[in-house]
Amino acid sequence: MSYVTVLDFAAGGLLLCSVLLVWRRDLTAMVRWLSAQGVAVGAIPVSLALHRDDRALLAVGIGVLVFRAVVLPRVLARVLRGEPEPREAQPLVNTSASLLAVAVLTLLADAVSQPIVRLDPTPATQAVPLAVAVVLTGVFMLVTRRRALSQVVGFVMLDNGIAAAAFLTTAGVPLIVEFGASIDVLLAVLVLQILTARMRVKFGGTDVDELRELRD
Amino acid sequence: MSATLLLLAPLVAPTLAAVAIVLVGWRRSTAIASVTSCGVVLAAGATLAATTHTSNVVLGLVLRADTLTAVMLIVIGAVGVVAIWASVAYLDAELLHGHTTRPRARQYGALVNVFIATMALAVLADNLGVMWIAIEATTVTTAFLVGHRRTRRSLEATWKYVVICSVGIALAFLGTVLLYFASQHAGQGAGALDIDALAARAAHLDPGVTRLAAVLLLLGYGTKVGLAPFHTWLADAHSEAPAPVSALMSGVLLAVAFSAILRVKSVVDVALGPAFLRGGLLILGLLTLLVAASLLLVQRDYKRLLAYSSLEHMGLVAVAAAAGTKLAIAALLLHVLGHGLGKSVLFVAAGHLQLTHQSTAIADVRGVVARNPLLGATLAAGFVALLGLPPFALFASEVAIARGAANAGLAWPLGVALVLALVAFGALVHHGSAMLLGPPTGDAPELVLSLPAAAPMIAGLAGCLLLGIVAAPLTHTLLAAAANVMASR
Numbered sequence: 001m002s003y004v005t006v007l008d009f010a011a012g013g014l015l016l017c018s019v020l021l022v023w024r025r026d027l028t029a030m031v032r033w034l035s036a037q038g039v040a041v042g043a044i045p046v047s048l049a050l051h052r053d054d055r056a057l058l059a060v061g062i063g064v065l066v067f068r069a070v071v072l073p074r075v076l077a078r079v080l081r082g083e084p085e086p087r088e089a090q091p092l093v094n095t096s097a098s099l100l101a102v103a104v105l106t107l108l109a110d111a112v113s114q115p116i117v118r119l120d121p122t123p124a125t126q127a128v129p130l131a132v133a134v135v136l137t138g139v140f141m142l143v144t145r146r147r148a149l150s151q152v153v154g155f156v157m158l159d160n161g162i163a164a165a166a167f168l169t170t171a172g173v174p175l176i177v178e179f180g181a182s183i184d185v186l187l188a189v190l191v192l193q194i195l196t197a198r199m200r201v202k203f204g205g206t207d208v209d210e211l212r213e214l215r216d
Numbered sequence: 217m218s219a220t221l222l223l224l225a226p227l228v229a230p231t232l233a234a235v236a237i238v239l240v241g242w243r244r245s246t247a248i249a250s251v252t253s254c255g256v257v258l259a260a261g262a263t264l265a266a267t268t269h270t271s272n273v274v275l276g277l278v279l280r281a282d283t284l285t286a287v288m289l290i291v292i293g294a295v296g297v298v299a300i301w302a303s304v305a306y307l308d309a310e311l312l313h314g315h316t317t318r319p320r321a322r323q324y325g326a327l328v329n330v331f332i333a334t335m336a337l338a339v340l341a342d343n344l345g346v347m348w349i350a351i352e353a354t355t356v357t358t359a360f361l362v363g364h365r366r367t368r369r370s371l372e373a374t375w376k377y378v379v380i381c382s383v384g385i386a387l388a389f390l391g392t393v394l395l396y397f398a399s400q401h402a403g404q405g406a407g408a409l410d411i412d413a414l415a416a417r418a419a420h421l422d423p424g425v426t427r428l429a430a431v432l433l434l435l436g437y438g439t440k441v442g443l444a445p446f447h448t449w450l451a452d453a454h455s456e457a458p459a460p461v462s463a464l465m466s467g468v469l470l471a472v473a474f475s476a477i478l479r480v481k482s483v484v485d486v487a488l489g490p491a492f493l494r495g496g497l498l499i500l501g502l503l504t505l506l507v508a509a510s511l512l513l514v515q516r517d518y519k520r521l522l523a524y525s526s527l528e529h530m531g532l533v534a535v536a537a538a539a540g541t542k543l544a545i546a547a548l549l550l551h552v553l554g555h556g557l558g559k560s561v562l563f564v565a566a567g568h569l570q571l572t573h574q575s576t577a578i579a580d581v582r583g584v585v586a587r588n589p590l591l592g593a594t595l596a597a598g599f600v601a602l603l604g605l606p607p608f609a610l611f612a613s614e615v616a617i618a619r620g621a622a623n624a625g626l627a628w629p630l631g632v633a634l635v636l637a638l639v640a641f642g643a644l645v646h647h648g649s650a651m652l653l654g655p656p657t658g659d660a661p662e663l664v665l666s667l668p669a670a671a672p673m674i675a676g677l678a679g680c681l682l683l684g685i686v687a688a689p690l691t692h693t694l695l696a697a698a699a700n701v702m703a704s705r
Contacts (some may be wrong), residue, residue: 011598097437115424119401135390140382151379158383162390169397174409176278177345181389184352188382191359196373202368211372214452216520 256291384439459567501534544620
């Protein structure tokens with residue numbers, strides 16, 4: 001299998017996972033698909049590294065794979081353990097409308113990513129629109145879901161998209177930046193995990209709609 | 217002093233203070249160490265300002281200081297001294313009333329010092345990627361500071377703050393990646409995100425990709441500055457955080473995030489011409505002013521009043537950046553420093569009011585001047601400083617921003633900005649005078665302010681006053697800092 005095929009599979013898998021994430025309501029299944037998306041993100045630098053015979057990139061790729069397919073989903077699974085009813089009961093937008101929105105966002109992503117593809121039309125950059133679509137889908141999920149955990153899933157999805165875009169365009173930002181950014185994301189997700197636990201104690205649930213004491 | 221030491225000191229001093237607090241807890245000695253570490257940041261900034269008139273000091277691969285860095289370090293150090301000094305009285309009172317516990321005070325002390333260190337790293341970073349990491353790290357470190365009080369309201373504020381700012385800042389990361397991509401194609405691969413390297417190859421960046429990157433970076437860092445329409449977290453977080461933390465977030469963090477926009481602007485202006493970001497900054501700035509002015513008018517909570525006033529000032533700063541002349545940028549920096557000091561004094565004073573009244577409603581606080589002349593005078597002076605009246609620093613900076621914008625041919629947006637600023641002015645005078653001079657209710661609790669608790673506020677006011685009267689020694693530094701982020705084509 002050529003590296004272009006692997007790359008295309010990875011980028012396609014990335015988008016497929018976000019469609020499935022939007023489709024599923026069961027939070028346990030969502031965490032599993034997020035882990036699968038992490039594998040797709042990690043596959044991008046690994047395949048690039050094997051193609052270019054770049055050992056440093058290979059090490060980074062394996063690190064990214066472990067971080068996004070194992071570490072981050074595990075933190076989310078810990079949040080889930082205390083959840084009495086692990087379902088997104090009533091998102092603000094229903095499932096079919098959400099899937100339609102993802103389709104529109106994908107077209108939009110393709111349109112806005114054109115300058116990137118034009119600057120350097122390699123097989124890798126040609127997959128960037130898919131990564132951008134994942135970013136937009138993540139934002140969409142963040143604003144339309146009501147459960148705290150679904151919002152965190154949206155945030156991680158957004159971040160997966162950005163990481164994929166970084167590897168597809170530039171084969172990764174400098175190592176220190178990649179490392180620092182991963183630590184930051186991990187810390188942010190850990191903070192959100194602790195806040196979700198506190199929310200359960202104070203509000204008796206994790207429906208973000210309960211948060212409405214502060215307004216003008 | 218060697219350059220290496222100067223660049224490392226603002227990072228190492230607060231980190232050591234944080235370690236000390238983790239080891240022995242929040243005590244008098246570690247509190248003094250924390251205030252001293254902010255003094256070190258301030259001193260390093262002042263020394264750098266005096267030495268880097270012409271050349272940049274570069275250390276290794278990660279740290280770099282030019283005059284803009286020096287000015288930002290001065291802002292961080294000066295407001296840090298006021299806010300952390302005020303934390304002593306704040307935490308004493310909280311512990312006394314049983315609102316907090318020793319372990320939480322320790323967490324507060326450690327986090328506040330780490331917060332200072334991350335902001336120092338953000339302005340010392342040699343590389344836009346490292347700068348991004350530091351700014352995202354400020355969100356993580358401040359999250360539990362905002363949630364320090366552990367109430368339902370503070371939890372709600374923390375959740376909104378972390379989610380909105382993390383998403384905003386994630387978009388800025390995508391922008392950084394795209395800028396890196398454009399930069400790699402414009403020159404040799406290595407160091408493609410270094411501030412100097414980017415400035416050198418800015419003219420060769422691909423316009424299409426740079427345009428995308430610029431939009432993402434402006435929106436992303438703009439979220440952290442609180443620019444509308446991504447301002448919704450700001451009033452919640454700044455009103456629910458402990459008063460000294462509000463002072464730091466409002467007085468410094470917004471300014472640090474804005475300095476990131478200035479760094480980006482210096483590259484993008486060369487690549488795309490100044491008109492591109494000018495449009496974006498004007499739209500966001502005027503929208504922010506509109507939101508701030510209208511919410512100031514109808515405000516019923518005095519901590520939110522102060523938060524929206526910060527929003528108003530950030531709107532003005534964005535308009536100044538849009539003008540982009542050397543005078544406007546120098547005035548912007550003076551404005552940020554004056555606002556930081558004035559606003560931190562007001563937030564600290566608001567903390568004392570909140571502690572006494574157990575309420576942040578404007579209607580519950582009346583006749584402060586009559587009930588406690590010292591607190592009343594401090595609060596009044598803080599309001600005068602914030603309103604941009606002479607002799608405080610914001611008077612000079614606002615006049616200069618107006619002149620800078622007029623010189624840049626922005627007469628029409630400047631007019632709109634001034635009208636909105638006038639509305640905000642009226643709202644602040646209205647609410648401020650009601651709190652200061654209104655007839656006190658019969659059951660108003662006794663308002664006490666000890667001299668040690670008043671000292672940091674008086675120091676902050678003195679700094680703001682000094683800046684307004686004798687800004688002359690700083691003028692040269694501010695203009696040099698402005699030159700650091702001017703497009704050099």
